[in-house]
């Protein structure tokens with residue numbers, strides 16, 4: 257079986273999962289955060305090299321103040337746990353998203369997570385937090401424009417697809433091969449829109465807190481049944 261090198265996940269359905277158990281939404285977020293580690297281990301076991309999870313979108317600030325507050329509090333404790341898990345499981349962690357809107361403690365934790373795991377050689381784990389594709393592109397274009405202005409990029413005609421990729425938060429990370437979205441919605445919700453151009457898309461009704469290693473294996477089985485195409489040619493037959 258071919259294992260996708262990079263799997264991206266939109267972890268959705270925490271709230272509905274909790275509601276179906278007559279529990280508050282935040283209970284779903286707590287269980288959902290705990291499940292992230294389970295799936296990191298599963299991904300590593302299966303030989304996946306890059307795993308990118310969507311934890312909080314630039315649009316998620318629109319939720320009730322109470323929910324946003326509870327999520328930020330959860331991210332504080334989750335990032336502390338992640339620092340330990342990265343060490344124990346040899347994971348290299350990176351953060352995607354607009355850092356400057358996060359509070360100081362969370363930013364400090366995220367920096368520590370990235371710095372302390374920099375030399376780890378196992379699973380590459382990306383946390384998308386306060387992430388939105390459109391925001392990522394805006395930030396990239398601003399930086400690129402600065403570099404044209406200062407002459408680091410001599411002429412706009414030098415700008416290629418590779419240049420743009422290198423200005424995104426995912427610079428140096430290969431594009432996802434497989435996108436999984438849990439809990440039944442079939443949209444991208446502003447996730448990795450540039451990077452997912454040729455990914456296989458997989459949607460499952462299973463809500464995130466219930467998503468297991470078995471479900472990840474099912475997604476990879478389905479991925480193997482797909483004939484990946486790139487510009488109308490089967491992958492590997494490009495030449």
Ligand code: IPE
Nearest residue numbers: 267268269270271272273311
């Ligand atoms: C995903 O679960 C977690 C976040 C987006 C933070 P949701 O909170 O979106 O749960 P549902 O989709 O409302 O059930």
Ligand code: IPE
Nearest residue numbers: 266267268310311312313445
């Ligand atoms: C997408 O889920 C964002 C994350 C998983 C962090 P949402 O539940 O916020 O997306 P919409 O609102 O259903 O599109």
Ligand code: MG
Nearest residue numbers: 268269270271
């Ligand atoms: Mg949702």
